[in-house]
Amino acid sequence: MWRFRIVAVLLAVSLVIAGFYHEARAEEPKKVVFIRYRIEPAFFATVLKGFKEKMASRGFIEGRNVNYVDILTRSADQTSLPDVIDGVNRHKDTADMFITCGWVSMKAREMLKESGVPQLFVPVLESVALKMLPSLIEPPQTNLSGIYLMYPPEKILRIARFVIPEIKNYAYVYDSRIPADLIFKSAYQDLPPEKMHGISIHYLDLGEGVERVRQAMAELKIEAYGGIVGSFKNQRELARSGVPVITSLTLDIEQESLPDFLDENTLAGLFNPFRYCGNQAAEMTADIFDGLNSIENTVPRAARQVAFVNLKAATNLNRPISVEVLETVDVIIK
Numbered sequence: 001m002w003r004f005r006i007v008a009v010l011l012a013v014s015l016v017i018a019g020f021y022h023e024a025r026a027e028e029p030k031k032v033v034f035i036r037y038r039i040e041p042a043f044f045a046t047v048l049k050g051f052k053e054k055m056a057s058r059g060f061i062e063g064r065n066v067n068y069v070d071i072l073t074r075s076a077d078q079t080s081l082p083d084v085i086d087g088v089n090r091h092k093d094t095a096d097m098f099i100t101c102g103w104v105s106m107k108a109r110e111m112l113k114e115s116g117v118p119q120l121f122v123p124v125l126e127s128v129a130l131k132m133l134p135s136l137i138e139p140p141q142t143n144l145s146g147i148y149l150m151y152p153p154e155k156i157l158r159i160a161r162f163v164i165p166e167i168k169n170y171a172y173v174y175d176s177r178i179p180a181d182l183i184f185k186s187a188y189q190d191l192p193p194e195k196m197h198g199i200s201i202h203y204l205d206l207g208e209g210v211e212r213v214r215q216a217m218a219e220l221k222i223e224a225y226g227g228i229v230g231s232f233k234n235q236r237e238l239a240r241s242g243v244p245v246i247t248s249l250t251l252d253i254e255q256e257s258l259p260d261f262l263d264e265n266t267l268a269g270l271f272n273p274f275r276y277c278g279n280q281a282a283e284m285t286a287d288i289f290d291g292l293n294s295i296e297n298t299v300p301r302a303a304r305q306v307a308f309v310n311l312k313a314a315t316n317l318n319r320p321i322s323v324e325v326l327e328t329v330d331v332i333i334k
Contacts, residue, residue, distance in 0.1 A: 030060065030289055033069045033091045035084055035108060036101035038076045039250065040233060041261065044101040046252045047122055050278025051099065051285075058286035066289075069095075073104065076229060077177050081107060092117055097285050103128060103179040109144060118288060118295035121146030122281040123274065123303050125180065125228075125250075127187040136300045145284065145298040147277040150305045151228075151248035151270055153188045154195040159307065160224050160246045161197040162325055163268050170199045170246075171222045173238065175230025176207040180250075184228050206230045210237040217241050226269065239263045244317055255306060259333045267313045268329070272303040306330045 034051075036044040048070065052062060060066040071087040073080035084104045088111045091098075098119040100108045105121035109132050112119050121129060121144070126136070129148040133140055136148060153172075160167050172188050174181035188201055202220050204213045217225065218241070225231070226247030231238060235245075245266040252274035253261060280301050287293040308331040314321045326332055 029064065030066045030096040031069065031091070031094055032066060032097045032099060032285065033071065033087065033095045034099045034101070035071045035073070035087050035104055037073045037080050037104050039102060039229060039252070040076075042252045043072060044252045044274060046254065046273075046275040047099075047101055047278040047281075050275035051122070051282045052278075054279040054282030055286060058282065058290075060286060060289065076233075078179060080104060084108060085111070088112065096289070099281060099285075103183070105146070106132060106179075112143065116143055118285075119144050119146075120281050120284060120298075121148070123147040123149045123272065123277040125149050125151060125184055125187075126302075128180070128183050129300060131183070133300065136302075139297045139299055141296050143295050145295060145300050147280050147301050147303055149248075149250065149272045149277075149303045151184070151250075151272075153184075153191055154197075155270065156226055156246060156248060157191075157195070157197045157199050157201075159268050159270070160199065162328070163246060163309070163321065164224055164244065164319070167199055167223045169202060169220055169222050171202045171204050171217055171220070171225035171243075173204045173206060173213060173225050173227040173231040175233075176205050178229045181228050181230045184248075206234055210234050214238065214241045217243050224267070235263045235266075239265045241265075242317075244313070244319065245269070255331065258308065258331070259310075259312075262310055262313065262333065264316045265313055266310055267317065267319065268309045269307075271306045271308060271331075273306065276304045308333060 034048055073083040084107045088108050092115050095117055099122050101122055102124060105124050126148045129136055160170055172185060174185050204216050206213055222243055224244045224246045226245060228248060228250055247269040249269055249271045251261055255273050258271060284298050288295055307329040309321055309329045310333040
């Protein structure tokens with residue numbers, strides 16, 4: 001009998017200890033791991049800032065009930081892969097959420113797919129998102145969701161036709177060493193003829209040198225060009241071509257700062273404020289942490305797309321812009 005009482009007491013004590021341990025675990029701060037790469041000009045810094053601000057407004061205070069690990073890789077290209085691999089391996093057993101910025105999301109996805117740890121891509125190109133998920137409008141039913149950038153090549157070409165009605169030749173200027181550039185190139189290549197607006201697309205690789213690209217633009221009679229990462233990194237050298245730029249801008253800056261990052265030839269294009277992406281990802285994360293949603297049911301969200309026309313560049317290029325064009329864009333840079 002006394003042995004039964006001892007066992008019962010020990011069992012009760014163990015249950016109390018387990019309860020205290022469970023409660024302590026439940027009160028531990030959530031751990032959010034950011035992995036971002038060195039895309040100019042600020043390396044997704046406004047994504048991180050917007051995320052933290054929105055999380056704080058939802059009651060998740062840094063250092064109190066949420067902690068952040070910020071991993072910034074060594075470069076913008078594939079030499080960053082060891083940093084991504086190391087970051088995922090070091091934190092996948094303790095993280096409550098991974099926030100992966102840009103193309104590194106795909107490598108992290110490979111490693112986190114079977115882990116069950118929630119991952120949000122914040123942001124990636126729409127074409128990149130569709131390489132990781134079958135749909136962007138349905139619940140993912142897996143541990144991946146996020147924010148995607150809408151830079152549809154069709155819309156870039158539509159803007160080009162609108163701004164330069166007589167355009168025939170457009171160049172997608174990319175760097176074959178940069179994954180995001182290659183993925184967006186495939187989005188152009190997949191366009192059906194009816195979505196090219198009568199424009200011929202030429203593909204010019206900065207991996208062959210900026211001078212060679214400038215020569216090719218002259219030889220091919222390119223009337224406008226654009227790109228993603230590579231063309232932005234080389235915008236000053238490319239500007240010497242004198243060819244108008246109508247492009248997608250993947251810049252982690254505020255909309256108010258946009259004019260400061262446009263060169264003298266950037267005539268028009270699309271821009272997605274990255275801070276907004278951080279805000280949206282924080283709403284998703286807070287809902288998951290609060291038990292209001294699960295990662296499996298968190299439908300991806302589109303970033304906020306802004307179309308702009310740069311009247312300074314239009315004056316520099318002696319390119320008149322019609323009132324009809326100005327009435328259709330979101331931002332006019334004077």
